[in-house]
Ligand SMILES: O=C(O)CCC(=O)C(=O)O
């Protein structure tokens with residue numbers, strides 16, 4: 001008898017905090033908080049789509065190109081994104097692979113980042129700058145949920161990989177990477193302070209002239 005587990009959904013988690021973690025996260029938190037004050041377009045966008053919090057997703061979504069600090073973070077994430085693409089067995093030989101978008105999220109208690117995916121992208125992820133105790137983990141949805149139709153509920157003791165929703169807790173300094181089509185959300189949570197994260201997309205292209 002053989003049972004094959006096919007079509008895996010991979011999620012990469014790694015602490016990328018170096019010896020300078022406290023300083024880096026403090027500088028990133030300061031920059032995110034000052035964006036939340038100065039980015040009027042982002043505040044207007046957030047008032048409609050990110051109630052109670054601030055995200056630069058609708059206004060400043062290429063922070064890695066405009067801020068030396070975000071660019072430093074991008075350089076730190078790049079090798080992990082490449083390693084993840086390798087784990088997924090994508091063939092990037094002769095192709096460019098780079099961060100295309102990068103935005104900041106500042107989330108006080110009770111704010112929801114509703115279920116979504118990252119269209120027109122390939123690999124996405126989030127770097128955690130500040131995660132107060134109790135701040136919502138990132139919750140992933142089984143990508144086949146819409147196909148399950150007549151399946152019975154799973155037993156309560158089913159392994160995590162068989163759950164329909166899996167929440168992965170993150171702490172400051174952690175990096176999470178996933179394929180951009182995988183739907184995810186940040187559920188509301190009670191905590192004090194602000195949960196600050198930096199999200200991004202990577203894209204690939206055929207190298208010019210090939
Ligand atoms: O903050 C998180 O955990 C994830 C945020 C997210 O999904 C996004 O910014 O697109």
Ligand SMILES: [Fe+2]
Pocket residue numbers: 116117118184199
């Ligand atoms: Fe997201």
